[in-house]
Amino acid sequence: MKNKNLKSEKDYIKKYQEQGYTTSYRPDRDILIDLKTKAEYAPEDIHVVAEHRFEGMSNPSDMSMLYVIETKDGSKGTVLANYSPASDTSIGAFFNAIPKENMSQVANIFEIEE
Structure with a gap:
């Protein structure tokens, strides 16, 4: 069974944590700074292996x-x-700077069988 019952950001984060993304x-x-080790990563040091978009229920x-x-x-x-109209855009700029070849969906939980 695939992960079709996930609804909120929190549900997704929990599921990814179970997969080792902690x-x-x-x-x-x-x-980007690792909050525990304080390691620093430039955009080219990052591989986005899945991404999910969420829209506000009321807006x-x-x-x-x-x-x-x-x-x-x-x-x-x-x-x-x-990414609300009032949000800080620096994180979006950081993720836009990640090279396109470092973007994939290889770890997308909708593609992983439970």
């Missing part, structure tokens, strides 16, 4: 993106980015 990151200008312009990433040193985790 690291938390924070964007800071043009780098579709309130959007978020869940990025599932692996880094050059093997760290695996997620980044949840808010």
